[in-house]
Amino acid sequence: MKNKERRPGAKPFPGAKAKAGGDKRQGSAKPASAKRPDERQNHAPRRQPDLAKAKPQPQAAETGSEPARVLTVRSGDRPAERVPLILESTGAGDFHLIDSGEGQKLEQYGPYRIVRPEAQALWPRSLPAHVWEKADAVFTGDTDEDGMGRWRFPREALGETWPLALLGVDFHGRFTAFRHVGVFPEQIAHWTWMKERIEEAKRPLKVLNLFGYTGVASLVAAAAGAEVTHVDASKKAIGWARENQSLSRLDKAPIRWICEDAMKFILREERRGHRYDIILTDPPKFGRGPNGEVWQLFDHLPLMLDVCRELLAPKAVGLVLTAYSIRASFYSIHELMRETMRGKGGLVEAGELVIREAGLDGRTPGRALSTSLFSRWVPK
Ligand SMILES: C[S@@+](CC[C@H](N)C(=O)[O-])C[C@H]1O[C@@H](n2cnc3c(N)ncnc32)[C@H](O)[C@@H]1O
Numbered sequence: 001m002k003n004k005e006r007r008p009g010a011k012p013f014p015g016a017k018a019k020a021g022g023d024k025r026q027g028s029a030k031p032a033s034a035k036r037p038d039e040r041q042n043h044a045p046r047r048q049p050d051l052a053k054a055k056p057q058p059q060a061a062e063t064g065s066e067p068a069r070v071l072t073v074r075s076g077d078r079p080a081e082r083v084p085l086i087l088e089s090t091g092a093g094d095f096h097l098i099d100s101g102e103g104q105k106l107e108q109y110g111p112y113r114i115v116r117p118e119a120q121a122l123w124p125r126s127l128p129a130h131v132w133e134k135a136d137a138v139f140t141g142d143t144d145e146d147g148m149g150r151w152r153f154p155r156e157a158l159g160e161t162w163p164l165a166l167l168g169v170d171f172h173g174r175f176t177a178f179r180h181v182g183v184f185p186e187q188i189a190h191w192t193w194m195k196e197r198i199e200e201a202k203r204p205l206k207v208l209n210l211f212g213y214t215g216v217a218s219l220v221a222a223a224a225g226a227e228v229t230h231v232d233a234s235k236k237a238i239g240w241a242r243e244n245q246s247l248s249r250l251d252k253a254p255i256r257w258i259c260e261d262a263m264k265f266i267l268r269e270e271r272r273g274h275r276y277d278i279i280l281t282d283p284p285k286f287g288r289g290p291n292g293e294v295w296q297l298f299d300h301l302p303l304m305l306d307v308c309r310e311l312l313a314p315k316a317v318g319l320v321l322t323a324y325s326i327r328a329s330f331y332s333i334h335e336l337m338r339e340t341m342r343g344k345g346g347l348v349e350a351g352e353l354v355i356r357e358a359g360l361d362g363r364t365p366g367r368a369l370s371t372s373l374f375s376r377w378v379p380k
Contacts, residue, residue, distance in 0.1 A: 069267055071306050076343020079377060083334055085351035087189035088368065093166035095185040096358040099132070100369050101125035108362065109173045109181060110164045112136040116179055120370055131360065139179045151175045163247070167191055169219040171244035182214045182240065186353040186371040187282070190320050191220045193376075194278055197317045198224035204254075205277040205317065208269075210262045210304075211287070215241025215255075217280055222253035229256045229276070231265050233289045261289025263300060266307045275313035281305075282322045297326060301333075305340040319377040322353065330373040337375040350375035 091097065094110040102125055105118040115138040125132065137158060141149015161172040166188065174182035198205050198221060207221040209230045214237060218230040222245075232238055238259045245251060258265060262283070281304065287295040301323075308319055319341075323333055334350030341348060353374055357366030 069270075069303065069307070071303055074339060074342035077345075078338040078348075079341045079345060080347045081334070081338060082347060082349040083351060084330065085349045086354055086368075087351065087374065088354050088356055089186055089188040090356045090358050090365065091185065091362060092188045092192075094164045095166060095183070095188075096362040097355045097369060098360055098362075099125055099127040099357055100367065104132075105369065106132055106135065107185075110162060112158070112162065112173070114181065115139065116181075117141075118369065123367065126357070126366055127360065137175060141179065148177055149179055150177075166216065167195060167220050167223075169216065169223055169244070169250070170247040171214060171216055171219065172240065172247065174214070174240065183216050184213075184282075184371075186355050187217065187322065189353055190280065190322065190374070190376075191217055194280070194318070194320070195220055195224045197278065198226045201225075201277075201317070206275070206313065208266075208276040208279045208311065210266070210279065210281040210308075211283050212241065212280075213237050213282075215244050215257075217282075218255055219244055219248050219250055219253075221278070222250050222255050223248065226278070227254040229258065231258045231260055231262050233259065233261055233287060233293075233295075235259050235290065259290055261291065261293040261295070263295065263304060263307075264289060264293060266304065266311060270307050270310050274311065275316075276311050277313050277316050277318075279308050279311060279316075279319045280322075281308060281320070282324075284324070285326050297323065302336060302340070305336060309340050309344070315379075317379065320374065321376070322372050322374045324372045326373070328373065330375065333373055333375040337377055341377050344377070346377055346379040348375060348377050 096108050098106045098108055098113065100106065100118055100121040101123050103117060103119060103121055104115055105121055107114050107116070113135045115132060115135045117139065136153065136155055138152045138154060139149055140152060158175070161174045164171055164173045164183065166183065166185070172182055176182065194207070205226045207226040207228045209218045209221070209228060212218050212230040212232045215230055218228045218241065222228045230241060238257050242257060245253070245255060283295060283297055283301065283304065285297045289295065305321065312319060321333055321337065330350045330352060334348060337350065338348045351374065352370045353372045354368040354370050356368050358364060359366060
């Protein structure tokens with residue numbers, strides 16, 4: 001039975017070649033609309049009720065000289081679901097959340113205590129002011145997730161980087177202009193899951209890490225025995241990731257560092273027929289590829305997941321999506337994931353990644369701070 005076709009109402013991705021064939025395991029591709037992409041955007045996606053009876057149609061529409069890859073309409077049952085799933089980290093290695101409140105959080109990163117804006121921390125602080133005042137670094141500036149600002153070092157001037165370790169890998173903490181510190185520690189929950197899957201597999205798994213930033217996830221995967229493909233648009237971030245690879249003594253590990261627009265990369269991988277066992281995708285709300293390619297989560301995420309599904313190997317063990325600072329419920333990405341994975345079986349889990357306060361000693365559980373939404377497809 002045919003189980004998919006191009007979804008005519010979806011935003012195409014210009015410059016991408018249309019996928020000629022379908023999933024050979026489950027049937028052939030069905031047609032795309034012959035309309036221009038800008039016309040197609042005005043229509044809501046429609047599901048074709050009976051794909052088994054669908055007649056072959058012309059290929060996907062062309063944008064100028066280049067064909068566009070448009071969304072696939074999937075049929076078959078949606079995967080089972082488990083919602084809500086709250087994945088909680090209390091910290092690991094050199095990291096824990098000490099306290100939060102009054103729009104800020106106080107975190108321990110190795111030797112340093114760091115204060116950063118945290119819009120979700122509406123509650124009062126648990127620890128007294130003198131504890132917060134002893135912080136080594138304070139970020140002041142835009143409270144937006146990606147807002148610009150500056151670091152202040154109340155005790156002594158600190159260098160740009162410092163050593164950290166998590167889940168067995170070494171890397172640099174880093175005071176960046178956008179308040180980030182070189183790692184998103186709430187991802188520990190995903191990374192621990194991934195590490196376990198890689199270690200229990202009886203073969204080297206292939207991991208694709210999209211929007212991979214400083215490479216901590218890629219290093220955790222490589223250290224566990226995976227072959228890793230890491231994609232990020234920022235040359236600087238790739239440079240930091242390579243530095244982290246050396247710090248982790250993983251120079252010989254099979255990691256491909258790719259500085260490219262994530263969407264362009266996966267479209268090419270799809271055309272080449274390359275496949276992965278685990279795909280992590282952690283797209284920002286807005287981003288740019290190295291050649292100015294625009295990434296808009298609300299416009300491009302459905303197509304990104306659609307292509308990621310095609311990139312999953314027959315014995316794939318998971319597709320993990322995380323989304324930060326978007327105005328959406330986890331149900332938005334959960335239902336998108338379930339639609340994308342129609343006919344594939346398995347289970348879609350979704351919810352939030354939260355970090356629990358652990359106090360000054362790192363062992364005193366406090367309140368839970370939500371950091372992001374996630375959705376994860378697993379085969380069983
Ligand atoms: C939020 S960070 C990802 C964090 C990382 N996954 C982690 O948990 O440590 C977003 C990353 O996406 C990259 N990025 C933004 N737009 C991109 C694009 N169009 N293609 C590829 N990477 C992009 C940025 O350079 C940045 O490193």
